[in-house]
Amino acid sequence: MIAKRLLSLGHQSIAMISGVVSHNERAKYRLKGITAQLLESGIELSSERIIEQPFTIEGGRAGLRIAMELNPKPTAIVCSTDLTCIGALAEARSKGIDVPKELSVSGFDDIEFAAAYVPALTTVRVATSKIGISSANNIVALIEGRPLARRERIQIELVVRDSTAPRP
Template sequence: MTDSTQSIGIRDVARAANVSTATVSRALNRPDSVSEKLRDRITTAIRDLGYIPDASARALSSRRTRTIGAIVPTVDNAMFARGLQALQSYLASQNYLLLLATNEYDLEIELEQARNLVSRGIDGLILRGDARHPDLRRMLMAHAIPFVNVGVYDPDKPYPSVGVDNEAAGQRITRHLMDLGHRRVATVSAIHRNNDRAQARSRGVLTVLADHGAQPPAQWQMQVNYNLDEARQAARTLFGQDDHPTAVICGNDVIAYGVMLEAIRMGLKVPDDVSFVGFDDLDWSRHLNPSLTTIHMPTDEIWVCAGQWLTASLAGEPTIPHRELDFSLVVRESTAPPPR
């Protein structure tokens, strides 16, 4: 950056746009408070001059940094990446910056990451699920930082949430298999530790199976990490003996990919010999051969709604603490009635 660029200030922008410095300040801090035509004129002046607003000065004057933090378990997950992209696009449209951290499904790590984000002056925080270290909520309340739980819908809790009813989603996908006639069903879920979404889905699945007298034996109830290698190992365990299930309910689409592809590699025909279902409806699910029956989750909408709740809360606007979004069953080629 040159010295001439460093010397450019808000007065230069105001002069180039032929407006007052107060108008430029409003356009930067509260874009909706100026007309679109005026905002475009100021934006053009900023771009032509190469002006970079001083974030620290703006934070001092408004007591806001216009920064939102988000903590997710991992970025090695297509659903998180997709949701975060939608969130970042929305926040950018509202002149907010997104700071991201991961917790590896560890509540102690999440607490430390939250402290780091708070120390950097975030205005609000988005958290995945509702499994929390007890000190985290106390810290956020002490610093008056609003937060919202994303990916879950729990109106019985006092903490704002935006998501789907994961237990109901588990019930829906299981009823699909029951309607087809399956009673020998295995489950390969994501690890339940500190993952209330996986726990809720499994709870819904097992409830419906029990209602139909199809409770799977312990060896057919497996938990694996979010990767293809462990999913394929689960398939080798399930189908490495003559007595195997006619259907497998997987905790997410990636796990379903691994289990189903390994079953095919072992010589089983899908869905003639065994059916598979997943959750999330990732893009690859409709391109597989056979394509995957799954539960569609409105990922983009969930994360954008969480961002909308935070920005509205920070603006002092009235907000609804809990918002439930609809999931849907997507039936494709990986499910059929069980073999006779």
């Protein structure tokens, strides 16, 4: 979803600030989705362009510093969470990088602050309340010895705001 959006804006040099994949299922699935979308368009996300960092503001800042050392520099960065994205945006600002004119940055989750941040974050909205309810129901089922509910797909939606633009 977000990868296709960035490709439609002309971005070819893309990096991802991901969570630590070996320790986090959410990071693993988000990375898998992004790499699959890019591969559909003939772009392989090399291991050096997958920057594993904690899901924190500082993780986003550190990830942006690493990404901007890549050759060629990315014109777009996908962050695994909005919190990481906010860190990447703060670091870009401190380095004088104009988002989105020089670099597009996007996140996941559509946290409340995503719309209020400047620039407002382009993000993937995830129905986190539905995930929480489903998880709670499964915990109760486990405690009561009932079978778990079948896995259900959670709806996601691309929310386009101000942190992405056509490739410079």
